[in-house]
Amino acid sequence: MKKLLIYLRDYKKESILAPAFKMLEATFDLLVPLVMAAIINTGIANKDKGYILSHCGLLILLGVIGLTCSITAQYFAAKASVGFCTKVRHVLFSHIQSLGFAEMDKLGTSTLITRMTSDINQVQSGLNLFLRLFLRSPFIVFGSIVMAFIVSPKAAVIFVVTIPLLSIVVFGIMLITMPLYRKVQGSLDGILGITRENLTGVRVIRAFGREEQEKDRFEENNGLLVRSQLLVGKISALMNPLTYVMINLAVVVILNTGAVQIHLGNMQQGDVVALVNYMNQILIELVKLANLIIQVTKAMACAERVASVLNVEPEMEFSCPENNAKNRKTGTSDEEVAFDHVSFTYGGAGAETLSNIHFTVKKGQTVGIIGGTGSGKSTLVNLLARFYDATDGQIRIGGHDIRSYSREELRGKIGMVMQKAQLFSGTIRSNLLWGNPGATDEMLWAALETAQAAEFVQKKEKQLDEPVEQGGRNLSGGQKQRLTIARALVEDPEILILDDSASALDFATDAALRKAIRELDKEMTVFIVSQRTSSLMHADLILVLDDGKTVGMGTHEELLGNCPVYQEIYESQFGKAGETA
Numbered sequence: 310m311k312k313l314l315i316y317l318r319d320y321k322k323e324s325i326l327a328p329a330f331k332m333l334e335a336t337f338d339l340l341v342p343l344v345m346a347a348i349i350n351t352g353i354a355n356k357d358k359g360y361i362l363s364h365c366g367l368l369i370l371l372g373v374i375g376l377t378c379s380i381t382a383q384y385f386a387a388k389a390s391v392g393f394c395t396k397v398r399h400v401l402f403s404h405i406q407s408l409g410f411a412e413m414d415k416l417g418t419s420t421l422i423t424r425m426t427s428d429i430n431q432v433q434s435g436l437n438l439f440l441r442l443f444l445r446s447p448f449i450v451f452g453s454i455v456m457a458f459i460v461s462p463k464a465a466v467i468f469v470v471t472i473p474l475l476s477i478v479v480f481g482i483m484l485i486t487m488p489l490y491r492k493v494q495g496s497l498d499g500i501l502g503i504t505r506e507n508l509t510g511v512r513v514i515r516a517f518g519r520e521e522q523e524k525d526r527f528e529e530n531n532g533l534l535v536r537s538q539l540l541v542g543k544i545s546a547l548m549n550p551l552t553y554v555m556i557n558l559a560v561v562v563i564l565n566t567g568a569v570q571i572h573l574g575n576m577q578q579g580d581v582v583a584l585v586n587y588m589n590q591i592l593i594e595l596v597k598l599a600n601l602i603i604q605v606t607k608a609m610a611c612a613e614r615v616a617s618v619l620n621v622e623p624e625m626e627f628s629c630p631e632n633n634a635k636n637r638k639t640g641t642s643d644e645e646v647a648f649d650h651v652s653f654t655y656g657g658a659g660a661e662t663l664s665n666i667h668f669t670v671k672k673g674q675t676v677g678i679i680g681g682t683g684s685g686k687s688t689l690v691n692l693l694a695r696f697y698d699a700t701d702g703q704i705r706i707g708g709h710d711i712r713s714y715s716r717e718e719l720r721g722k723i724g725m726v727m728q729k730a731q732l733f734s735g736t737i738r739s740n741l742l743w744g745n746p747g748a749t750d751e752m753l754w755a756a757l758e759t760a761q762a763a764e765f766v767q768k769k770e771k772q773l774d775e776p777v778e779q780g781g782r783n784l785s786g787g788q789k790q791r792l793t794i795a796r797a798l799v800e801d802p803e804i805l806i807l808d809d810s811a812s813a814l815d816f817a818t819d820a821a822l823r824k825a826i827r828e829l830d831k832e833m834t835v836f837i838v839s840q841r842t843s844s845l846m847h848a849d850l851i852l853v854l855d856d857g858k859t860v861g862m863g864t865h866e867e868l869l870g871n872c873p874v875y876q877e878i879y880e881s882q883f884g885k886a887g888e889t890a
């Protein structure tokens with residue numbers, strides 16, 4: 310929580326002025342019944358029109374000043390709460406960007422979206438309400454009691470008895486409903502999660518005809534939310550009848566006592582009206598206070614959830630550029646990439662995903678990685694890009710431990726094309742420029758040419774300026790894959806990683822792509838992850854993975870001779886002895 314409160318420091322002035330103006334408004338509210346009492350006791354009793362009119366004017370003035378104070382308080386409270394939450398949102402977003410894949414895996418995307426959106430919104434409205442009411446409501450309650458004593462100490466005893474009873478009812482209901490509100494919030498989170506999963510996976514749901522099952526799942530969770538909301542609603546609904554019965558009983562007692570006191574000449578009619586007014590003000594403020602406590606508790610729970618994300622420290626540390634030379638002690642040979650007895654276990658996973666991976670690659674070589682699904686191919690290249698740190702062993706680039714590179718240096722060396730082709734809303738140009746913001750059109754077209762994407766981009770009406778919708782949904786799978794390859798090529802990396810990124814391409818385009826990469830002037834080291842032997846057979850080195858272990862390593866011909874797993878994969882695609890399947 311403290312972690313968040315520091316962002317309120319910039320809004321100190323607003324955080325003081327908002328409650329201060331609310332207190333001013335409350336002070337004028339407390340004066341209104343006194344003026345009304347004066348009108349009745351003096352103006353009406355003496356039939357003094359001038360007195361009545363001047364005091365009515367005073368009432369209007371008090372109302373206008375009160376309203377101005379209220380609007381001003383609202384302005385400062387909104388400024389502080391919106392400004393504070395904008396800052397927190399900004400900090401949270403930057404923090405999420407700094408987290409490694411391991412932390413992101415642990416937190417989960419949908420949790421992070423909830424923290425960024427509904428949790429911060431809840432904090433914003435809670436803070437706004439708090440700044441406006443945390444002083445005003447208690448002030449009105451105690452102020453009304455004091456005013457009641459000023460008006461009539463005898464009648465004020467009724468307040469002393471009624472207010473504790475009222476408080477028991479109001480705060481009792483609040484205490485019962487607070488945990489239920491937390492349950493409602495939990496159900497709401499559940500609904501948000503299902504909705505998000507449904508909307509992002511809508512095509513798969515339709516393709517598998519799972520609409521009805523998904524509807525049932527939604528209904529089930531929605532029912533849970535409705536039931537918990539109804540329960541809270543029913544208990545909260547008791548608040549009004551119970552408190553109004555108590556207030557009305559108290560008013561009856563005030564009227565009765567007032568009548569007796571007026572008869573005895575100790576009170577006037579206006580005093581009774583003022584007392585009834587104060588009693589009503591107390592009721593309204595107690596209900597507001599209970600609501601404030603519920604809202605603030607909810608906001609604090611959300612703030613804790615946001616703070617818990619901020620408390621997650623990125624485990625992966627990158628070297629500072631100036632420390633690089635100092636940290637680089639391991640340079641040995643002409644190796645470009647080396648995996649030195651590398652093992653890796655995902656956080657929370659029991660068994661190793663990669664075990665004792667050991668190989669060396671020279672500059673300009675092409676490495677193929679093949680193996681069954683889940684054998685660890687993507688994990689291996691993710692370790693090279695340092696999305697995760699190896700649990701054991703060392704990975705070197707250019708003879709140096711990858712941990713000795715700064716983030717920028719490492720990312721600059723590696724062009725990564727992920728398994729899932731991800732584009733961002735904008736244009737083809739804006740997506741390609743991610744690789745190198747300073748790239749010229751000529752460079753973009755060259756990259757598109759190599760990625761076998763130039764032809765389809767040329768056919769687009771606006772070519773490089775053709776719009777790309779969110780996630781690239783206006784492009785085909787193969788087009789997206791080729792654009793992501795071009796994006797990595799624009800970066801002009803020393804190491805290009807293609808993680809199953811030609812899976813949507815036909816064999817001819819895939820072959821043309823590999824040929825174009827081979828023919829590039831630059832001596833680029835290329836890692837190709839693929840399920841197809843045809844994509845890898847020309848590689849200088851092929852790694853065959855099975856259950857996280859290297860079960861074969863060599864060229865296509867060598868592996869055909871000595872690696873049963875490779876032979877099996879090859880034969881499943883081409884038939885025995887090379888006959889096409």
Ligand SMILES: Nc1ncnc2c1ncn2[C@@H]1O[C@H](COP(=O)(O)OP(=O)(O)OP(=O)(O)O)[C@@H](O)[C@H]1O
Nearest residue numbers: 414655658662680681682683684685686687688689
């Ligand atoms: N973020 C993660 N957290 C925990 N386990 C993971 C994570 N990513 C992958 N795994 C597990 O690690 C193993 C290897 O996954 P990986 O994605 O590297 O396999 P792959 O060979 O690339 O598979 P495919 O060909 O299907 O893409 C799998 O058992 C998978 O369940």
